[in-house]
Amino acid sequence: MQTHNLGYPRIGSRRELKKACEQYWSGKITSADLLTAGENIRKANWQFQKDSGIDLIPSNDFSFYDQVLDMSLMVGAIPERYHEVILQKGGNELDLYFAMARGYQQNGLDITAMEMTKWFDTNYHYIVPEFTKNQGFKLFSTKVIKEFSEAKQVGITTKPVLIGPVSYLLLGKEKEEGFERIDLIKNLLPVYLEILKKLDSLHVEYVQFDEPFLAMDLTEKEQNAFRYVYGEIKKAFPSLKIILANYFDCFGENLEIALSLPVHTLHLDLVRCPSQLDDILGSGKLKANVKLSLGVVDGRNIWKNDFQHSLSLINKAVEALGEDRVWIAPSCSLIHSPCDLSLEENTESLPVEVKQWLAFAKQKIEELVVLGKLAEKDRSEEILGILAQNQQAVGNRKTSSLIHNEDVKNRVASIALGDDQRKNGFSTRQSLQKTALKLPLFPTTTIGSFPQTSEVRSWRARFKKGDLTQEAYEKLLEEETRESILWQEEIGMDVLVHGEFERNDMVEYFGEQLDGFAFTKFGWVQSYGSRCVKPPIIYGDVHRPEPMTVRWSAFAQSLTDKPVKGMLTGPVTILQWSFVRNDQPRSQTCTQIALAIRDEVVDLEKAGIGVIQIDEPAIREGLPLRKADWQNYLEWAVRAFRLSASGVKDETQIHTHMCYSEFNDIIQNIADMDADVITIECSRSQMELLDAFAEFNYPNEIGPGVYDIHSPRVPSKAEMTQLMEKAKAVIPAANLWVNPDCGLKTRHWEETRKALIEMVAAAKELREAVSEPVS
Numbered sequence: 038m039q040t041h042n043l044g045y046p047r048i049g050s051r052r053e054l055k056k057a058c059e060q061y062w063s064g065k066i067t068s069a070d071l072l073t074a075g076e077n078i079r080k081a082n083w084q085f086q087k088d089s090g091i092d093l094i095p096s097n098d099f100s101f102y103d104q105v106l107d108m109s110l111m112v113g114a115i116p117e118r119y120h121e122v123i124l125q126k127g128g129n130e131l132d133l134y135f136a137m138a139r140g141y142q143q144n145g146l147d148i149t150a151m152e153m154t155k156w157f158d159t160n161y162h163y164i165v166p167e168f169t170k171n172q173g174f175k176l177f178s179t180k181v182i183k184e185f186s187e188a189k190q191v192g193i194t195t196k197p198v199l200i201g202p203v204s205y206l207l208l209g210k211e212k213e214e215g216f217e218r219i220d221l222i223k224n225l226l227p228v229y230l231e232i233l234k235k236l237d238s239l240h241v242e243y244v245q246f247d248e249p250f251l252a253m254d255l256t257e258k259e260q261n262a263f264r265y266v267y268g269e270i271k272k273a274f275p276s277l278k279i280i281l282a283n284y285f286d287c288f289g290e291n292l293e294i295a296l297s298l299p300v301h302t303l304h305l306d307l308v309r310c311p312s313q314l315d316d317i318l319g320s321g322k323l324k325a326n327v328k329l330s331l332g333v334v335d336g337r338n339i340w341k342n343d344f345q346h347s348l349s350l351i352n353k354a355v356e357a358l359g360e361d362r363v364w365i366a367p368s369c370s371l372i373h374s375p376c377d378l379s380l381e382e383n384t385e386s387l388p389v390e391v392k393q394w395l396a397f398a399k400q401k402i403e404e405l406v407v408l409g410k411l412a413e414k415d416r417s418e419e420i421l422g423i424l425a426q427n428q429q430a431v432g433n434r435k436t437s438s439l440i441h442n443e444d445v446k447n448r449v450a451s452i453a454l455g456d457d458q459r460k461n462g463f464s465t466r467q468s469l470q471k472t473a474l475k476l477p478l479f480p481t482t483t484i485g486s487f488p489q490t491s492e493v494r495s496w497r498a499r500f501k502k503g504d505l506t507q508e509a510y511e512k513l514l515e516e517e518t519r520e521s522i523l524w525q526e527e528i529g530m531d532v533l534v535h536g537e538f539e540r541n542d543m544v545e546y547f548g549e550q551l552d553g554f555a556f557t558k559f560g561w562v563q564s565y566g567s568r569c570v571k572p573p574i575i576y577g578d579v580h581r582p583e584p585m586t587v588r589w590s591a592f593a594q595s596l597t598d599k600p601v602k603g604m605l606t607g608p609v610t611i612l613q614w615s616f617v618r619n620d621q622p623r624s625q626t627c628t629q630i631a632l633a634i635r636d637e638v639v640d641l642e643k644a645g646i647g648v649i650q651i652d653e654p655a656i657r658e659g660l661p662l663r664k665a666d667w668q669n670y671l672e673w674a675v676r677a678f679r680l681s682a683s684g685v686k687d688e689t690q691i692h693t694h695m696c697y698s699e700f701n702d703i704i705q706n707i708a709d710m711d712a713d714v715i716t717i718e719c720s721r722s723q724m725e726l727l728d729a730f731a732e733f734n735y736p737n738e739i740g741p742g743v744y745d746i747h748s749p750r751v752p753s754k755a756e757m758t759q760l761m762e763k764a765k766a767v768i769p770a771a772n773l774w775v776n777p778d779c780g781l782k783t784r785h786w787e788e789t790r791k792a793l794i795e796m797v798a799a800a801k802e803l804r805e806a807v808s809e810p811v812s
Contacts, residue, residue, distance in 0.1 A: 041093035044370025096195035113177035140748035162565035166209030201248035252286035284369035304330035308368035332368035375560035442578035457679035486780035487536035535593035548573030581633035613655035624673035634681035650692035716740035731767035742778030
């Protein structure tokens with residue numbers, strides 16, 4: 038019985054990759070230094086998996102930024118605007134790669150980055166491939182070949198991992214009309230075949246093709262593309278062993294297609310969809326020579342595996358197919374898991390009782406090996422001892438008094454009809470808010486956070502270590518907040534923010550002040566590029582013991598006569614961006630969080646805050662992969678947001694923020710959220726995302742982002758004005774705000790100041806261009 042891993046975290050246990058990339062971008066290390074840092078991480082990952090006893094170890098699961106971007110470079114899907122980077126930089130592949138991801142503003146060039154969006158329903162972001170009608174493909178980067186050879190040189194034979202050609206196309210976007218991207222499959226496949234030929238020449242035995250779109254709704258054309266692709270690969274390389282990996286949900290109506298494909302091994306995510314094992318075993322359509330890879334170890338959450346439950350699935354498959362046709366694996370790549378639980382010390386924020394329930398990527402690899410031995414009837418003293426410890430931890434978690442709070446459960450049960458409704462509709466509220474806030478046309482604001490300099494971060498670190506008293510720490514934060522408020526007033530910003538200098542992360546900050554959450558020191562996962570987040574762990578019932586943000590919002594408001602936004606993270610986003618308990622429905626946990634945020638909204642209003650933003654950037658990413666399952670999720674997610682926002686009077690303006698989302702198919706649900714103002718990412722898509730709001734005739738106010746904060750480039754006033762002119766053509770001017778795409782925490786002050794000054798100037802120009810009063 039083979040054990041294999043689908044992918045391993047590439048950031049390094051202590052975020053070595055993040056540090057190396059950022060040093061390279063700032064010119065502090067050379068490209069050779071960066072490449073060496075990547076090589077060191079890869080070799081350490083391979084060696085650990087080998088030493089642990091994993092049979093098939095992945096290669097090409099490493100990336101300096103994003104695996105989809107890697108694939109675009111590999112197949113030569115490089116948008117024309119980046120070709121000049123190659124000429125300017127003398128063919129430097131690394132700088133071309135980062136230009137596609139982050140934009141490029143040097144050597145006389147000013148090039149925007151490619152779009153970025155969420156990887157299925159995770160909090161990982163990928164760079165969206167761009168396709169034209171006559172798109173050509175050619176082998177450009179040989180990364181997958183180089184990394185297989187690199188592993189071979191240190192004595193490790195790996196299975197290369199590739200994003201499958203069908204999923205790669207479907208992950209992309211048509212940049213012109215008149216074709217569907219799946220139509221490009223015959224153009225793309227020859228490049229894949231060329232890659233496989235090179236791998237075959239190196240005597241590669243297994244290749245893993247990730248095809249997660251097999252968990253999605255597919256058109257007939259897309260289904261046929263799967264048959265075509267894997268039929269052609271089998272014809273060209275009859276002896277190559279293809280592992281076809283689907284994850285994040287069942288095969289569903291695509292099961293018959295998957296079972297018909299000429300592959301060696303079919304991987305199933307049995308964490309997200311355990312029922313599909315029975316579907317496959319009972320179908321009678323699994324080919325006699327095809328093996329099943331059982332994804333029984335959760336690749337997306339941090340809870341310790343229940344060995345007995347996993348063994349029941351493994352034994353069922355073995356009984357039906359025989360041991361030699363059953364492999365075991367994580368449910369998906371472990372890039373969604375933190376690296377190593379052993380780095381965590383027992384602290385107040387991570388109680389020892391909670392820690393015993395957890396497993397990170399390193400521990401999940403170890404669990405996989407133990408499961409393999411248990412499945413093969415290894416009953417050695419060591420293995421039986423591990424099994425006993427595992428079952429003790431699983432049982433302890435079910436009965437722990439840490440988890441349950443009857444007051445919270447009773448409050449959820451007593452929610453009344455109408456608790457999630459504002460007093461009056463938007464038109465009434467809008468009129469009252471205009472009178473109360475006295476804002477100009479095209480009001481300017483930011484999404485919330487300002488740059489967190491190394492100095493600000495050092496204050497927090499010194500405070501946590503006890504080297505800075507609370508009084509001294511708060512005095513420093515007050516001064517930083519005061520400077521940011523005065524600067525916003527100086528440049529003419531209309532609705533100000535306090536800057537969030539006291540916050541470490543938009544979810545972690547709130548979780549630290551809510552009961553039912555635990556925190557790690559090294560539990561980092563990659564969100565995009567060098568951006569890593571440390572998700573809180575929701576282990577128990579959630580409630581708010583005391584106000585969380587009122588002190589800083591009220592202080593900022595005391596410094597100015599202009600409105601200052603209270604800044605909160607919404608219940609769905611706190612849920613989505615945490616590791617969530619799996620012993621009750623997610624909807625119930627989300628409702629508990631919503632009630633905690635509702636209490637904070639009410640307290641902010643009492644403290645004189647008239648504009649309150651409840652960020653929900655994750656509401657779309659929580660959608661189930663299949664549309665048939667959407668409605669149930671959207672009902673409880675939208676209700677949770679409304680519950681959090683509906684405890685205030687009509688004059689209080691509720692904002693929400695969403696980024697990197699496609700809105701067309703859920704626009705009615707976004708309208709149902711009934712936020713007075715929604716701000717969205719629009720700059721990378723050149724306002725394309727606004728079309729959904731225009732076609733729907735969205736009734737509330739909108740701030741389409743005009744400034745891409747995920748890129749270091751500074752947009753000009755003309756560029757931002759042009760974007761807003763596009764917005765004004767489809768949305769009434771009276772309903773438009775001017776703002777960046779997202780928070781500015783990760784940017785530097787120099788570029789932030791320049792960009793926001795240009796943004797305010799753009800808004801003033803827009804106002805001057807409106808010659809007639811706007812109703």
